[in-house]
Each structure stands twice: as C-alpha cells, then as structure tokens.
Amino acid sequence: MTKATLFLLLQLTSVTSIRFTEYPCVEICAPNSPDIVPAQSSIQCARRCLSSNTCSLFVYNREQQKCAINAEFCCQGWTAFYIGQTAPKFNNRLMVQLSIPANNLSQYHSLTNFGITGTNRNHLLFDIKGCKDGHIGLSKTEMDSKNKIATYEIIVGGSNNTWTYIRQKNDYKTGGSAIIACNSFLPFWVSWENNMIKVGRGHKLDKDQVLSWTDPNTALDIKYVGVGTYGFHIDYNIYL
Incomplete structure (x- = not known):
C-alpha cells in the first residue's frame, strides 16, 4: 500500500x-x-x-x-x-493474483513457488473470476510440463458453468451446484483433510459445502496444489 x-x-x-x-x-x-x-x-x-x-x-x-x-x-x-503516524494493517491474509489465459489446459500452474503445497496445509482459500472452467489441481506429483494433469481435478463452473465437480483421470467422481461469474470474483474453499476432498463457497472452511469425495482405492496423499483453466480466461486470487 x-x-x-x-x-x-x-x-x-x-x-x-x-x-x-x-x-x-x-x-x-x-x-x-x-x-x-x-x-x-x-x-x-x-x-x-x-x-x-x-x-x-x-x-x-x-x-x-x-x-x-x-x-x-x-x-x-x-x-x-x-x-496516527503509521497505517493500520489491512487484509491480514496475503494474496497472490494469477491471470491464466485460455490455453486448453496445457498444464496447471503450480503454487509451490508461493509456498503452497499439499504437505504444509490441508486447504486452499481462493476467488475465481471467469465465465466457466476454473480448475484446481490436487496432485501426488508436481504439475509441470511433464505432468500436466493433476491427480485430482476440481472443475469449478464446469459443464458450461452449470456444475462443479471432481474428476480423476478425466473420470467424473462427484459434483455439486456451484458456478462462477464472468465479471466478478466469487470466493471458494477446497480442503483435503482426513483423506476427503471437500469444496464449498465462501472463505469459511466447512461452511456452504457443495461436494465431498473420498478416493475408495487409495489415500489421497496430496503433495502439490495448482490452478488452471481450459477454454476460457480465468483470474484467481489465491490466499497464502
């Protein structure tokens, strides 16, 4: 400031x-x-x-x-x-802004460089602005040019912005009614605690939950977190 x-x-x-x-x-x-x-x-x-x-x-x-x-x-x-002589401390939560152009999901943008991983936290608070297809990636391997797709993908505003859902290897797992907006930021949270992925609206964990899912075949073991998009430009506010 x-x-x-x-x-x-x-x-x-x-x-x-x-x-x-x-x-x-x-x-x-x-x-x-x-x-x-x-x-x-x-x-x-x-x-x-x-x-x-x-x-x-x-x-x-x-x-x-x-x-x-x-x-x-x-x-x-x-x-x-x-x-007073010094400005008060506003916005105690630090925030990173990422603007991702439409790229047909060439790869996820890893949040590791911002100190956000799946091993040092169990949730992510973020805002999304876009017409459809915001992607949150939770992965066992780092998301880079060699590993473009996350282990678990959360598509916020998918299906032409009518649905939010989780998929694994392009296989639909579960969904809920949550959409995004082309011209304004909307708040969301994602958590992966106790081997369960949860997604909700707002910035209060476990409030206004829209879906949850547990992998029946293996422990989640989330080590990396990333964001991406598909056919539309998406803006993210990521809270550190």
Missing part, C-alpha cells in the same frame, strides 16, 4: 484539529465491516468516526458514497483514512 500525500483535516474547535492520513486501497476484495452506511463525503465519514470512542480508521468509496467505520479490509475503489 503506497502512502498518499493527501490529508483530511477536520476542525473540531478553533484551536484543535484531527488529522486523518489518506491511503489508496489497492487490494481486490470486498469491504468487511458491520457498519457500512451512506455518506456524501469523507468529511461526513470522519465525523461519524470521531463520534465513536473506538474508531481509529474508516474507508470511504467516493463513487458509491459509502463509508465503513473500523473496516477490516481496504479494498480497491475505496480510500482509507486513519488517525
């Missing part, structure tokens, strides 16, 4: 003022605050903040004319204002 040179000065009395330092928001996300209200200006939002004994920051969306007090996230399209 790059520090802006602008400041918002709010005059409280003839002799005192409060300085809010302004930061642009660059992360792609949705603000998470229990208190998002209309506000015609950032000055109105600042006054709401100062009327609360617990407020130390707020985010403001000029286009939408909305204000969020003590927001947990600083999202693209919003501006953060805070009291």
